[in-house]
Amino acid sequence: MVEKDAVAKSKTSVTQQEFESIALVHTAALLRTALRMTKNQNDAEDLVQETMLKAYRFFDRFERGSNIKAWLFEIMTNIFINNYRQKARKPTGVSYEDVDDNFLYHQLESSRGMAVDPEEKLFSKLMDTDVRAAIGDLPEDFRMVVVLAFLEGFSYEEIAEIADIQLGTVKSRLHRARKLLQKSLWNYAAQRGFATEGGK
Amino acid sequence: MNCREALEHLYDYLDNELNESTVRKVKAHLSTCEHCFDTYEFEKILHAFVAEKGKLNVDAEPLKMKVMERIAEIDASSGRSGLFHRFRPYFAAVAAVIVTAVGLYTLLDRRDNTLYAADIQPFLTCHQKCILEMTSGTNEVMTLDQIDSCFAEVVKLPEEFLVSSPDRDAVIGMVEKIGDRDYGHMMFKYGGNNISVYVLSKNRFIVPKGLELVKDENHEYHLGSLEQFNVLLWQCKNIWCLAVSDLDVNDMMTFASSY
Numbered sequence: 001m002v003e004k005d006a007v008a009k010s011k012t013s014v015t016q017q018e019f020e021s022i023a024l025v026h027t028a029a030l031l032r033t034a035l036r037m038t039k040n041q042n043d044a045e046d047l048v049q050e051t052m053l054k055a056y057r058f059f060d061r062f063e064r065g066s067n068i069k070a071w072l073f074e075i076m077t078n079i080f081i082n083n084y085r086q087k088a089r090k091p092t093g094v095s096y097e098d099v100d101d102n103f104l105y106h107q108l109e110s111s112r113g114m115a116v117d118p119e120e121k122l123f124s125k126l127m128d129t130d131v132r133a134a135i136g137d138l139p140e141d142f143r144m145v146v147v148l149a150f151l152e153g154f155s156y157e158e159i160a161e162i163a164d165i166q167l168g169t170v171k172s173r174l175h176r177a178r179k180l181l182q183k184s185l186w187n188y189a190a191q192r193g194f195a196t197e198g199g200k
Numbered sequence: 201m202n203c204r205e206a207l208e209h210l211y212d213y214l215d216n217e218l219n220e221s222t223v224r225k226v227k228a229h230l231s232t233c234e235h236c237f238d239t240y241e242f243e244k245i246l247h248a249f250v251a252e253k254g255k256l257n258v259d260a261e262p263l264k265m266k267v268m269e270r271i272a273e274i275d276a277s278s279g280r281s282g283l284f285h286r287f288r289p290y291f292a293a294v295a296a297v298i299v300t301a302v303g304l305y306t307l308l309d310r311r312d313n314t315l316y317a318a319d320i321q322p323f324l325t326c327h328q329k330c331i332l333e334m335t336s337g338t339n340e341v342m343t344l345d346q347i348d349s350c351f352a353e354v355v356k357l358p359e360e361f362l363v364s365s366p367d368r369d370a371v372i373g374m375v376e377k378i379g380d381r382d383y384g385h386m387m388f389k390y391g392g393n394n395i396s397v398y399v400l401s402k403n404r405f406i407v408p409k410g411l412e413l414v415k416d417e418n419h420e421y422h423l424g425s426l427e428q429f430n431v432l433l434w435q436c437k438n439i440w441c442l443a444v445s446d447l448d449v450n451d452m453m454t455f456a457s458s459y
Contacts, residue, residue, distance in 0.1 A: 016268070016271060016272070016275065019271070020268060024264050024268070027260040027263055027264045027267070028258055028260035030260075031260050031263060032255065032256045032258050035256055035258065036256070045263055048260075048267075049263065049266060049267055049270065052267040052271075053270060053271070053274070053450070054449065056271050056274070057274075057450055057453075058414065101207070102207070102210075102239055102242075102243065104242070104246065105239055105242045105243065119242060119245065123245070123249055126249075126253070128253045130253075131249070131250055131253035131254045132254055132256065134254075135250075135254050149215060150247065150250055150251045150254065151251060151255050155215075155216070155217065156215065156217050171211075171212075174211065174215070175211060178211065181250065182246075185250075
């Protein structure tokens with residue numbers, strides 16, 4: 001009996017160690033994304049904790065060698081959709097149809113001829129907080145794909161898996177999200193005086 | 201490749217989602233077209249800029265510690281005994297909750313609409329019997345035989361039972377027979393959590409889509425969630441049981457394995 005317990009115990013700690021070394025290392029990435037999803041520190045931490053505990057519970061079903069980060073994100077997205085989304089979701093009336101492709105680039109074209117390179121000027125005007133706010137302002141579905149693609153470096157295919165949407169949907173959401181993001185960044189830059197200077 | 205095509209591929213290119221031959225074509229175009237080249241360069245810089253500036257700085261260390269502690273706790277208390285023993289004292293004075301029959305409907309396979317959903321208005325007669333059994337001071341979880349003995353005549357469930365009623369001071373259990381199927385339902389509160397268990401069928405149950413299969417050495421569970429509740433479906437000696445609860449899934453499985 002004692003022997004059996006010892007065996008069970010060592011098995012447990014091996015699992016714990018493995019989990020710690022291959023799964024827990026993604027805690028920061030999950031937390032960043034959870035903050036984006038829930039927009040609330042407490043909810044984000046709860047969401048990540050729940051994700052990790054669920055992952056641990058099902059750790060034996062994780063196919064060793066496959067992409068654990070994507071697996072963890074998939075678990076988290078499921079929990080978020082089931083448990084948190086309604087709480088966090090606000091109706092959004094964002095319209096993106098009137099934004100052109102490469103919106104920022106085209107806006108900048110009208111600023112060319114200024115002494116300073118307009119691109120460089122634009123980027124120097126925008127603060128970190130502007131970029132974060134611009135991402136935060138995106139409607140939830142768009143925000144999710146942007147965070148997964150731009151900030152966490154997932155491929156379209158991985159995102160489709162994680163968010164349980166079609167590949168085409170990933171692409172179209174990313175496309176729209178980029179437009180919205182560019183429009184939003186432009187507005188933030190304008191608030192910091194970029195557009196008016198550019199018009200001089 | 202012309203400019204329109206090149207610009208169509210822009211984002212796929214930036215996201216490394218193009219195949220090699222298309223990448224070559226894009227590059228060939230960019231080497232000859234200044235306008236497209238500038239557009240690509242700008243978007244590339246913007247992409248990198250957003251990726252760099254947009255990333256939130258988080259300190260995940262405290263959370264990691266917390267998770268490891270929880271995992272150690274779970275491992276330490278795993279096995280039948282942990283939750284089962286903690287659970288028993290609550291049986292005597294549990295409050296009950298009905299997690300609406302709607303949840304049950306949702307989980308049932310639509311193909312069996314006629315059999316399951318149409319008039320499921322479950323179980324009442326035996327609920328008093330169940331309460332007696334479960335609150336008689338024995339503090340024991342009902343055995344399967346006891347549950348079986350509770351299967352009795354059908355009494356329609358009053359409408360008010362179909363809505364959430366979290367303050368009932370009793371364990372509630374109900375049973376109904378439809379054809380050769382039995383449906384039972386028990387509800388109780390454990391700690392601050394609600395548990396609602398449906399005993400569904402002695403013969404077969406179609407596992408609804410969306411539940412994932414989890415196995416341990418003794419049981420096979422189908423696990424999922426429904427609104428804010430976790431859903432666990434498992435088969436115990438040919439009786440399908442469905443637990444709907446706001447308990448943590450691990451606790452639910454421990455609970456289920458104690459059946």
